[in-house]
Structure formats: structure tokens, C-alpha cells
Amino acid sequence: MLVKSEFDIQFHLSVPTPMMAMLHLHPSLEPQVRAGNELAVEHIDLETKANIPVSEYRDVFGNRCTRFVARAGAIRLSGTSVVEMEGLADPINAHAKQVPVENLPSEVLQYLLASRYCEVDKFGPISQDLFGWMTPGWTKASAIRDWVHEKVMFNYKTARPTKTAMDVFTERIGVCRDYQHLAITLSRCQNIPARYVTGYLGDIRWPYSGPGDFSAWYQVFLDGRWMTMDARHNEPRIGRVLMAAGRDAADVAITTSFGNAVLTNFYVDSYEVLEDGTTVPTLPGTIAQEPVVTSANRGSAGAVQGLAE
Incomplete structure (x- = not known):
């Protein structure tokens, strides 16, 4: 394709x-x-x-x-x-295992830490209450993605450049990047490295949704590699074209x-x-x-x- x-x-x-x-x-x-x-x-x-x-x-x-x-x-x-x-949709890696922190590559460790929009230090108890009991790996990572998708309402009029993951958690409303920031933060609190991604996500083999734009999603590090997650568009999609990746939107x-x-x-x-x-x-x-x-x-x-x- x-x-x-x-x-x-x-x-x-x-x-x-x-x-x-x-x-x-x-x-x-x-x-x-x-x-x-x-x-x-x-x-x-x-x-x-x-x-x-x-x-x-x-x-x-x-x-x-x-x-x-x-x-x-x-x-x-x-x-x-x-x-x-x-030409394949985002893969579902149902059996992907979580890598213990002590075995993570050194360059991946930064994606466990707090960053400009992802206040990991404020979310420890919240993330533990919601997801600490779940099986590590894909099961937990996808549960975090789906929880954010279900709990946050989309409204582009609420967009603001200072909005952090805690703001999204409190207000329960936001835009594409806000979904990803919250999911990234909750993932990091569960020792799942997560990074923010920008790129193209056109309506390829998907119902047309209007004029095109850049998109945002995130990736989690499981089984020794980065895997696609998207808390806003959380159904497998075709045609994601990667442009840049960083700790959060401030980097890209x-x-x-x-x-x-x-x-x-x-x-x-x-x-x-x-x-x-x-x-x-x-x-x-x-x-x-x-x-x-x-x-x-x-x-x-x-x-x-x-x-x-």
C-alpha cells in the first residue's frame, strides 16, 4: 500500500x-x-x-x-x-510482556519519568488504585488506553497549550493530545515506558471525517519494542505515518x-x-x-x- x-x-x-x-x-x-x-x-x-x-x-x-x-x-x-x-491495521499484541525496569535499555528509562505535560509524580496512588491489580503487559497497557478513551470527552474548544495530564484527569475533557498525555502518565506510573508520537493518520480505508490534519498517538515499550496505542482513536487503524516521537507534545x-x-x-x-x-x-x-x-x-x-x- x-x-x-x-x-x-x-x-x-x-x-x-x-x-x-x-x-x-x-x-x-x-x-x-x-x-x-x-x-x-x-x-x-x-x-x-x-x-x-x-x-x-x-x-x-x-x-x-x-x-x-x-x-x-x-x-x-x-x-x-x-x-x-x-496496509495492516494496528496490531493487537495480546501476549506482549512487560519488561522489568532493571532490564530496560538505558535509553528507554526516560520514558518512565515525569515530563512537561505528564506529571508522573502526582499520579502514583491514582494509577495504582485503577490498574495496580491488573496483569502486567499488554493487558494493563490496553486497559489504561481504553479507560482514558471512555472517561475523557472530546471537545476541541477546550484546547489550551498549558493543559497537563492532571488537568485532563480532573476536567475529563480535552483534545487528541490530552488523551495521549493522560494515558502516557498512567502507563509510566505502572512502570510501562510510554512516549508521545506525532504523524499522519488519514481516513485510509476508514469513513471520511473531514479535512486532514496531523495526529497524535503514543507508544508503549513491551517485549523489547515500541507498540502503538491511541487513547483517542482506540480502534486499530491503517496508514499511520510516523513523524516524530518524544516524552510529550513539548518535544515534538x-x-x-x-x-x-x-x-x-x-x-x-x-x-x-x-x-x-x-x-x-x-x-x-x-x-x-x-x-x-x-x-x-x-x-x-x-x-x-x-x-x-
Whole structure:
């Protein structure tokens, strides 16, 4: 199966502004890329456009990142990719075993600790009461995912960039990333390493839900490898395309501007195509699509702001 993903994101800047972007596919997918996976950064006006020089680096989590200084005015970040995938739904690893903490790889230990949005230190008794009695491994991990899915109500109007796992637990309402933060936190409290993921999740062989967007889910470390979990869309899905992974949403913002950047255009889509490039039609559906985490602004006072999924 071939999945084509594309984006066109535009900002208006009042002054030249340093920015970072995390818009390439995850390095682990490079062997599967059939076309594209490049990021174009342009300064645009009514008649002309000019490329903005960029440089790349890998962050501490292994994500592919881009940095640049955008000129004042309108800028566009755009790109496409075509990835070959197996076309299988998220696997159910019912017999996956939990790895004792003392046997975890050292690089995985950080995914047991508290992070910006995941207050593990506040959830110990809560998590123990809810899940401490359950069989370790997939049984417990999937129970945490399903509990969050059932207890939290989705409402994109409640999105805010400061919302933590404890806020979600208390308010019982949130958006895509909030579901994942709560599930990640409860998992870590049960010594299940969990990390936050961003990527594409199009309506591939799934009822159409409206205009596309980036998505968020999470992964748990069982049987010595990372396995997909999604507390918002907790049914097995086809066509997840990984972009970045980190401790929580703070580590994997799609764009970060070190100054004010006004979002003026946002287009994202991910869909199945045939070998000749023909788009495979989606199934009919009426479910509204939610917005997702796309950016973070750091103003002159250092305040972190952003859009939330």
C-alpha cells in the first residue's frame, strides 16, 4: 500500500524570526519512502517567492529537525511524501510482556519519568488504585488506553497549550493530545515506558471525517519494542505515518517560532494512492475532524504558546 502525505503551512511574520520545524518523516521510515520527504521553506509575496536557507539536525530523541531564520512577511512550509506500507491495521499484541525496569535499555528509562505535560509524580496512588491489580503487559497497557478513551470527552474548544495530564484527569475533557498525555502518565506510573508520537493518520480505508490534519498517538515499550496505542482513536487503524516521537507534545511541536508568528494557512492531508498516483477514494462518513498540535510560539517574554490538537 502507498500512502501520500502533504502539507502547506503559512505564517506572517512582522520581523525576521528564527524558527524550527519537525515536518520530515521519522528517520525509521526512510527505507520505505518512495518519493518526496523534502521540506520547502519559502518567502512569498503576490508575485515572487524565494527559498529560505535551512539546516538540519537530529534532536536527542532521533527526530529529523530543520532550523532557519524566516524573513519578515509571508512564509510557506510545504512538502509531500509517498511511503510504502504493509496496509495492516494496528496490531493487537495480546501476549506482549512487560519488561522489568532493571532490564530496560538505558535509553528507554526516560520514558518512565515525569515530563512537561505528564506529571508522573502526582499520579502514583491514582494509577495504582485503577490498574495496580491488573496483569502486567499488554493487558494493563490496553486497559489504561481504553479507560482514558471512555472517561475523557472530546471537545476541541477546550484546547489550551498549558493543559497537563492532571488537568485532563480532573476536567475529563480535552483534545487528541490530552488523551495521549493522560494515558502516557498512567502507563509510566505502572512502570510501562510510554512516549508521545506525532504523524499522519488519514481516513485510509476508514469513513471520511473531514479535512486532514496531523495526529497524535503514543507508544508503549513491551517485549523489547515500541507498540502503538491511541487513547483517542482506540480502534486499530491503517496508514499511520510516523513523524516524530518524544516524552510529550513539548518535544515534538511541528513548528516552533522564537518570536510572534501568525498562522495564515494550514493544509494537511494523508491518503492512499495507487502505483500510478491515482487517489484511492475514501469511505463515506460524517464525523468531524479535530484540529491537532501544529506549532509553538516563543514570544519576547519567553512565554510558550501554541495550537493544540
